[in-house]
Structure formats: C-alpha cells, structure tokens
Amino acid sequence: MNKIVNNVVILGGGTAGWMTAAALSKVLSNVKVTLVESEQIGTIGVGEATIPTMQFFNGLLDLDSHTFLKHTRGTYKLGIQFENWAAQEHSYFHAFGSTGRSLWAAGFHDFWRKGLELGISDNFSAYNIEAVAAGANRFAQSKNGLNYAFHLDSSLYAKLLRSVAEKQGVTRIEGKVAKVNCDAGTGFISSLLLESGEHVAGDLFVDCSGFKGLLINETLKVPFNDYGQWLKCDRAWAVQTKTSNTPVPYTRSIAHESGWQWRIPLQHRMGNGIVYSSQYMDDDTARERLLSTVEGELITEPRLIGFKTGHREQLWHKNCVAIGLSGGFIEPLESTAIHLIQQGILRLIKLFPSQGIEQLDIDEFNKSGMSDYQQIRDFIVLHYCQTQRDDSDFWRYCKQMEIPESLQERMSLFRKTGRFIVRHEEIFVDSWLQVMIGQGLIPEKYHRIADEMQAHELKAFLDNIVSSHHRQVSALPEHQQYLTRYCQ
Numbered sequence: 001m002n003k004i005v006n007n008v009v010i011l012g013g014g015t016a017g018w019m020t021a022a023a024l025s026k027v028l029s030n031v032k033v034t035l036v037e038s039e040q041i042g043t044i045g046v047g048e049a050t051i052p053t054m055q056f057f058n059g060l061l062d063l064d065s066h067t068f069l070k071h072t073r074g075t076y077k078l079g080i081q082f083e084n085w086a087a088q089e090h091s092y093f094h095a096f097g098s099t100g101r102s103l104w105a106a107g108f109h110d111f112w113r114k115g116l117e118l119g120i121s122d123n124f125s126a127y128n129i130e131a132v133a134a135g136a137n138r139f140a141q142s143k144n145g146l147n148y149a150f151h152l153d154s155s156l157y158a159k160l161l162r163s164v165a166e167k168q169g170v171t172r173i174e175g176k177v178a179k180v181n182c183d184a185g186t187g188f189i190s191s192l193l194l195e196s197g198e199h200v201a202g203d204l205f206v207d208c209s210g211f212k213g214l215l216i217n218e219t220l221k222v223p224f225n226d227y228g229q230w231l232k233c234d235r236a237w238a239v240q241t242k243t244s245n246t247p248v249p250y251t252r253s254i255a256h257e258s259g260w261q262w263r264i265p266l267q268h269r270m271g272n273g274i275v276y277s278s279q280y281m282d283d284d285t286a287r288e289r290l291l292s293t294v295e296g297e298l299i300t301e302p303r304l305i306g307f308k309t310g311h312r313e314q315l316w317h318k319n320c321v322a323i324g325l326s327g328g329f330i331e332p333l334e335s336t337a338i339h340l341i342q343q344g345i346l347r348l349i350k351l352f353p354s355q356g357i358e359q360l361d362i363d364e365f366n367k368s369g370m371s372d373y374q375q376i377r378d379f380i381v382l383h384y385c386q387t388q389r390d391d392s393d394f395w396r397y398c399k400q401m402e403i404p405e406s407l408q409e410r411m412s413l414f415r416k417t418g419r420f421i422v423r424h425e426e427i428f429v430d431s432w433l434q435v436m437i438g439q440g441l442i443p444e445k446y447h448r449i450a451d452e453m454q455a456h457e458l459k460a461f462l463d464n465i466v467s468s469h470h471r472q473v474s475a476l477p478e479h480q481q482y483l484t485r486y487c488q
C-alpha cells in the first residue's frame with residue numbers, strides 16, 4: 001500500500017483522460033504519466049457546454065479564454081434558457097453570476113419578493129446582468145465584468161489537451177486493453193495488458209474509460225449508486241447541424257413531454273440533442289422529434305447514447321481513481337460533467353499519494369466526491385419536481401415522486417420562509433434562487449428587513465438596478481462581433 005507513486009497510468013483518451021493527463025503533467029513534473037486509448041473504441045464525443053469553473057482549469061494550463069475558444073471554435077455562455085419547464089410556453093433564464101444587490105442581512109430575493117407583493121417587481125432575471133446581456137446577445141470579457149463559461153467542440157478540445165499534455169511529457173499508447181492484471185495479495189491493479197501483447201505497468205491507475213468503467217467497475221467491482229428513481233432520463237440522441245444564424249451566448253434547454261432538448265451554439269455549427277426517459281418515449285419517436293425540430297442541414301448522422309444516472313460508491317478504490325463517466329454521470333441539464341471531471345482532478349492533485357496510498361486520503365477523496373454528486377443531483381431534480389406540468393405520464397411522475405430529503409428540506413425552507421442557506425462548498429449558490437423562482441417556487445414570506453424600505457424607496461432601488469444593467473449592456477459589443485475580433 002505505501003509504495004511511492006512515481007508512475008501514473010490513465011486509461012482513456014476522452015475529455016476526462018486528456019484533462020487528467022494535461023493537469024497531472026503540468027503540476028507533477030516528476031511523476032511519469034502514460035495514457036492508453038483506443039481509436040477503435042473512440043470517445044463519447046458529446047459534452048460541449050460548461051459552467052464558469054472551467055476558467056480555473058484553463059488557468060491551470062495557462063490557456064486564456066480567447067486562445068481556448070480559437071482552438072475549440074467555441075462561444076461564450078452566460079447561462080441557460082429554460083423553455084417549457086415550469087409550464088408549457090413559459091421560459092426563464094438561469095444565468096451565471098448573482099442577481100440584484102445584497103442589502104443588509106437579507107438577500108436580494110427578499111426585497112424582490114416584497115416588490116412582487118406591491119406589484120413593482122420585474123422578472124427575477126431582469127436584475128441579473130448576465131441574463132440581460134444574454135437576452136441582448138451581447139458580450140465582452142473584462143475584469144470584474146460578466147461571469148461566463150464556454151460552449152466548445154469536444155473533439156477539438158481533446159486535440160488541444162492532447163497537444164498540451166504531450167508537450168509536457170505525457171506518453172500516449174494507442175491500443176485496446178484486453179486484460180487487467182491485479183496483485184493476488186492486495187487486489188491492486190498492477191498492469192494493463194493490451195491486445196498487442198504490450199504490458200503497461202503503473203503505481204496508480206486513473207480510470208477514464210467511459211461509462212463501462214473498465215477498471216473501477218469491471219475489474220474492481222465497485223457498486224453503483226443509482227439515481228434513476230429521481231432522474232428518469234436515460235437516453236439521448238445527438239446530432240450536429242450547420243447554422244447560418246449568429247451564435248447566442250447561452251444554451252437552450254427546451255422541455256418536451258418526456259424529457260428535454262439541448263441547443264449548443266458553436267462558431268461553426270450547432271450541437272443538438274434530445275434527452276428522454278426510455279420508460280416514457282421510444283427511440284424512434286425521440287429521433288423523429290429531434291430531427292423535426294432542429295434548424296439547418298445535418299452535418300452528422302444522429303447518434304444514440306444510453307446512460308445511467310448516479311455514481312460509483314467509491315470514486316477511489318485501492319490504487320484506482322475513477323474520473324469522468326467511469327465514476328458517474330448526472331444528465332447534462334446543467335452542464336456539470338466536465339466540472340465533475342475537473343473537481344476529481346484537482347482533488348487528486350491535492351491528495352496525490354506521493355508517499356504512498358493512504359486510506360485516509362482515499363476516504364477524503366470519496367467523501368468530497370460524493371458530496372459533489374449529491375449537490376448536483378438535488379439541483380437537477382429541482383428542475384423536474386417543481387413544475388406545473390402535468391400533460392404527460394412523465395411529468396405527472398416527476399411532480400409526485402418522493403424527492404431526496406436534502407432537497408425537500410431546502411425547498412420547504414425557501415417556500416415557507418424565503419430563507420436560502422448556503423452550505424459548505426456549494427457548487428451552485430445564486431443558481432438555486434434563480435431556478436427555484438424560475439420554476440415557480442415563490443416564497444410565502446420575505447425577511448422583515450425588507451420592510452425597512454418604503455414602497456417608493458424599494459421601487460427606486462429595483463428600477464435603478466434594471467436601468468443600470470441596461471445601460472451597461474448596451475455599451476457591450478454583440479457576441480458575434482466579440483468572437484470575430486478575438487476568438488476566430
């Protein structure tokens with residue numbers, strides 16, 4: 001167990017594998033990193049929307065946003081427009097960045113809620129500058145400016161990461177793993193035997209082999225914690241189309257009777273997909289629905305992807321760390337998978353077993369990893385259970401299902417009291433308020449501090465935020481203009 005780790009082997013060359021290789025080789029220059037991948041198997045080839053934390057990962061690799069978007073032909077993302085979620089023909093915006101201005105001890109939403117009662121509040125997102133900029137299709141990057149993430153072409157991203165990683169000394173081996181060898185005493189993985197007959201030995205193995213989890217699942221048999229009772233979607237079709245429209249700086253998520261569709265605008269094309277529950281919609285109907293609603297000529301054939309929602313009960317077991325789809329997956333509604341990959345990598349770097357593998361490190365890694373999954377699970381379930389939709393069996397199930405206790409507590413507290421408590425190391429903070437309110441969860445009460453402001457003062461305060469956002473946004477260039485200038 002306490003063998004010094006000098007030799008890391010990564011199995012898999014998808015987004016997870018190359019992100020891990022690029023990051024480890026950047027910060028642990030005295031550790032040998034080898035990546036094994038099989039072109040014959042290929043990668044999943046989706047995963048094109050992100051959240052703002054990706055900027056930190058790019059920073060770790062010394063990639064500035066302009067260079068990153070040039071290489072991945074990506075665009076900026078200020079948030080997600082949710083259409084037909086709370087009810088049909090209803091839409092709201094989940095933007096990055098906070099809404100309104102904090103005042104005294106209460107949250108902005110308390111003042112907004114009081115304004116609602118007085119009939120002087122606008123939509124919650126009118127007080128969020130990222131949402132206003134997205135609606136106006138405008139964008140610019142500046143210090144202390146808009147909060148943003150990216151849309152990217154995943155195959156170009158993998159290429160970019162590979163070139164970064166190889167320059168930093170990562171060895172890539174092309175080949176298919178035929179057998180995984182384990183030590184008979186400890187059960188630790190000792191080497192990968194490739195179909196070519198080559199043995200790839202290592203001290204620590206990172207499983208980035210995708211959904212099947214060749215090491216963590218098929219070899220080490222770590223059980224799966226299934227979230228299927230709360231998140232019914234388990235299949236997707238993905239297709240790319242040509243686009244003649246200028247790209248908007250946000251993702252569209254359009255609910256349908258058994259799931260939802262995504263539209264992710266890139267510089268050169270549109271990424272489209274339909275996500276659905278196979279219990280409520282068959283594959284042919286879903287394919288048909290996707291093809292009848294996409295805009296522009298198809299560039300690829302539609303591809304069917306099945307998935308299971310949940311995560312391994314341990315993400316690090318013995319000398320194997322699972323990063324990416326091998327560790328778990330929560331449907332892509334809030335674009336969190338690349339973020340989870342990044343979290344796994346940063347955690348591995350922090351707890352890197354230079355002096356040998358310690359159970360305490362493993363426990364810490366697993367505890368924090370589980371907490372990430374649970375937080376994201378609750379946030380995604382919120383979109384389904386808080387709805388007025390009851391037009392299909394799927395939505396009726398979602399409305400009535402028993403939800404996780406942690407989510408129930410958070411929603412009840414907000415509904416009854418208007419209080420929103422930020423817990424330890426939350427990934428989403430203001431996002432919770434935007435989605436709860438966007439989905440129609442309006443608190444029954446507001447904090448008494450809001451009563452310290454007279455109605456006319458409150459109106460001036462609220463109107464001032466809206467007009468200031470409009471003023472600032474109208475001074476920004478159009479998103480396309482900005483991309484043409486800096487990112488092409």
Ligand SMILES: Cc1cc2nc3c(=O)[nH]c(=O)nc-3n(C[C@H](O)[C@H](O)[C@H](O)COP(=O)(O)OP(=O)(O)OC[C@H]3O[C@@H](n4cnc5c(N)ncnc54)[C@H](O)[C@@H]3O)c2cc1C
Nearest residue numbers: 012013014015016044047049177209210324325332337338
């Ligand atoms: C429908 C859908 C939409 C998504 N959208 C988003 C999104 O918008 N945003 C987001 O952040 N994420 C999204 N994701 C998730 C995202 O696609 C993945 O997290 C990301 O691509 C990482 O995948 P991976 O590298 O873990 O696996 P993969 O891409 O599947 O890579 C697996 C690698 O393992 C290799 N391999 C497997 N077996 C062997 C073997 N026996 N021998 C050798 N090599 C082997 C393969 O060759 C490949 O290189 C989405 C996922 C799905 C299913």
